[in-house]
Amino acid sequence: MLRLLMGPSNAVCDILRVKDEGERGMIRMLVNMMILTFVAVIVFVVVIEAI
Numbered sequence: 001m002l003r004l005l006m007g008p009s010n011a012v013c014d015i016l017r018v019k020d021e022g023e024r025g026m027i028r029m030l031v032n033m034m035i036l037t038f039v040a041v042i043v044f045v046v047v048i049e050a051i
Contacts, residue, residue: 004040005032006032008023008031008032009027009028009029009030009031009032010028012027012031013027014015026043
């Protein structure tokens, strides 16, 4: 499960060639929050349209 959640953010870190674990952590957090925000907005729009 963790691999599924961290896969996209690790891929971004690998593409950017980030090696420092602190920097990788910040990029992981940024990418994961962007994905979660996108999902939350989609769910919100679907719920509002259903009402």
